[in-house]
Amino acid sequence: MSSSDEHMNLLYRQIIMDHYQHPRNKGLTGAPDYYTVHLKNPSCGDDLSVQVKLEGDRVADVRHIGDGCSICCSSSSMMSELLKGETVEQALATIASFKHMASAEPYDADLLKEAVSLHGVAQLPARVKCATLAWIAAETAIRRDEEQARQPAATSTPSQPTGQDETRTS
């Protein structure tokens, strides 16, 4: 490993630890204009909630809270920071890029900024789910919220009376 690689790796570790220990955008809100997705990884117990607020075609805010390992929690924090302020189209491209990185497929590093620090999960198939949980939750929240916005309120699905909360296991 060259010394510049080593330098980069040190930097990446610092980024991960910083997000793990000082998560950004942490904590959920009760505000009604957020769409909440709650995801669990029942095999290991990771448990994560992500909230997204859309304004027009923009992701105006992202909140998250969870209980999981360093990778799960830091990834969630990075996701919230990165997607906040992006257009829906940009956000979905960023999410796709992250998922590609985690599965060792070609990806656009420019979109991921600090989140490239998590590229190493691709070498540990058993941990990929930890890294992608937050991004999958965000994607679900964005897509569902968009769908809802397109439908008049009266036709929203009756099985989900609040239309705001969703719990799934991954």
Add this chain to the structure above:
Amino acid sequence: MNEDKLKEILTCKSIDPAVRNDFPMLAVKSHGQPFAYLNNAATSLKPRPVLEAMSRYYQEYGSSVFRGVDSIAYKATQAFEATRYKVKDFIGAKQPESIVFTSGATAGLNLVCHSFAAPLLQPGDELVVGATEHHANYVPWQQLCKQKRARLVLAPNNERGEVTPELLASVMTDKTRLVAVCHMSNVMGAVNDLKALAEIAHRHGAYLVADGAQGIVHERPDVAGWDVDFYAFSAHKIYGPTGVGVLYGKYDLLESMPPMIYGGEMIDVVDVADTTFRDPPYRFEGGTPPIAEVIGLGAALDYINSLGYCCMQQKTLQLCKRVVRGLQQNPNVEIYNPDNYFSGIVSFNVKGVHPHDAASIYDREGIQVRAGHHCAQPAMRWLHQSATLRASFAFYNNEEEADRLVTATKKAGDFLDVFF
């Protein structure tokens, strides 16, 4: 665990280290190092005699049981039924008809729940369940109580994780119909005194159902002597194959129970409009059974008997004690069950390190432990943890593996290393 029993274990003949050669999995390498399998409470490794017995069935007399009258089918039936006798002897049952083959502990507990407890339970009745049970001995009862509008009552644990006779007595009422507790907890490794618990249950006119999945590995059951009504276990935790288990039930109780699975083998006479069913245990064994697996279970019990149960207990206890002592030297380690050596189970966490992060460090060192909630979320709530690490030992583990765990734990804080 009483003192006499402990003394007996500590003074019996030690195990021959050559037993390791019986387990092909112990020759496996992981990340370039000898694989240290310290997840025995999840499932055990299988000795050659078990693998060979199953392979022999498939290669030399692989035909169905009960059907047909030819000599090969007869041989398969004999081998299959021989296991029923071996199980009966192993767990101290009075008769082989009390031994029902199931697909595992989970299936056995569900069978008792649906076939025995469901008809018994009336609205307002109470059903007592241990507070830190495995989901297999918790969720079925919880759901049944919901359906029957009965009350689910939790039997508290003491600080070691045991449901003591006093604690059970404290929640029994004249409405209690059934008590479901484990023989040994898969998180805390605590052993329950089933004989004392059964006596309390019976005194209140209730039945005792024991989840023996972990217990049978570490304390040989005596189901008739203890007077438990039901006892369920899985073959795969006692060195046998996956896919098969046993439900022991008192014969008169089994006789009172309707079958849950209808099909071949379990019928007596099938008329156009009605069917009579065979007597237990066959009534509960509809369909072609897992024949090779049942034969494998028989071979596993033979293997245990040939080694001697006591020396297996001794080795497990010594290894567990060694690891607890080692981990106690590490100021960052919190051990949740420091006194339950007998179980071979150490449940712990490393301060500031999530169990999954730590598990990747162990993995890199070629060690498998369990990280997570261990299918026992009630136990996790009781410990106020969302997840823990669990190392669990078997008699074929050795001191070197135990020490590797202790050493690797010192490196748990470097958990990001595995990603770079």
